[in-house]
Amino acid sequence: LAKITQPISMDSYEGQEVNITCSHNNIATNDYITWYQQFPSQGPRFIIQGYKTKVTNEVASLFIPADRKSSTLSLPRVSLSDTAVYYCLVGGQNSGYSTLTFGKGTMLLVSP
Amino acid sequence: DVKVTQSSRYLVKRTGEKVFLECVQDMDHENMFWYRQDPGLGLRLIYFSYDVKMKEKGDIPEGYSVSREKKERFSLILESASTNQTSMYLCASSLSRQSHSNQPQHFGDGTRLSIL
Numbered sequence: 001l002a003k004i005t006q007p008i009s010m011d012s013y014e015g016q017e018v019n020i021t022c023s024h025n026n027i028a029t030n031d032y033i034t035w036y037q038q039f040p041s042q043g044p045r046f047i048i049q050g051y052k053t054k055v056t057n058e059v060a061s062l063f064i065p066a067d068r069k070s071s072t073l074s075l076p077r078v079s080l081s082d083t084a085v086y087y088c089l090v091g092g093q094n095s096g097y098s099t100l101t102f103g104k105g106t107m108l109l110v111s112p
Numbered sequence: 113d114v115k116v117t118q119s120s121r122y123l124v125k126r127t128g129e130k131v132f133l134e135c136v137q138d139m140d141h142e143n144m145f146w147y148r149q150d151p152g153l154g155l156r157l158i159y160f161s162y163d164v165k166m167k168e169k170g171d172i173p174e175g176y177s178v179s180r181e182k183k184e185r186f187s188l189i190l191e192s193a194s195t196n197q198t199s200m201y202l203c204a205s206s207l208s209r210q211s212h213s214n215q216p217q218h219f220g221d222g223t224r225l226s227i228l
Contacts, residue, residue: 102155
């Protein structure tokens with residue numbers, strides 16, 4: 001199983017770009033990297049997923065270096081509503097779902 | 113939009129009781145998952161199922177079992193509840209295993225279970 005490490009917490013201000021890095025040194029060849037966002041009293045919600053290089057959607061970008069041992073979730077110009085816990089997930093169905101491993105989450109606090 | 117519904121938001125049970133947590137999804141997803149979420153530990157996979165009557169163990173299956181008799185419903189069973197099973201339980205579903213890419217999971221809002 002991949003060992004996942006991400007910062008426990010991060011602070012930012014409205015309008016700034018936030019980068020959250022996840023370390024996954026023993027990622028397997030078939031593993032994907034997925035990021036989820038979770039608000040209090042809700043289940044996690046899918047943000048973005050990638051396998052290598054860079055992926056961008058309407059809410060975030062995901063940067064994955066060539067060795068795939070880490071990944072960085074980038075949130076452009078955060079707002080107060082981006083205050084949440086962000087989870088990195090490594091693994092997936094090509095590796096077998098039993099390999100799915102979540103990081104312990106990064107609590108992002110956005111201040112005015 | 114996919115909806116994953118967990119039958120209870122809060123549940124209080126006693127040690128030794130048999131506890132059933134129910135989860136229903138409305139989008140014909142093949143895969144369903146049960147996680148528990150604890151402070152400082154994140155989400156840990158208990159069991160998953162990729163088809164009716166099929167199940168696979170996750171990281172922490174001990175003390176739990178599951179049932180998937182219909183495609184839309186996935187039940188988590190605590191055979192004899194213990195205090196260390198007090199936790200937030202999250203159910204999720206994803207589309208299919210017949211794809212080379214990893215299917216995003218859609219989560220319910222969780223059941224906070226307390227075992228006294």
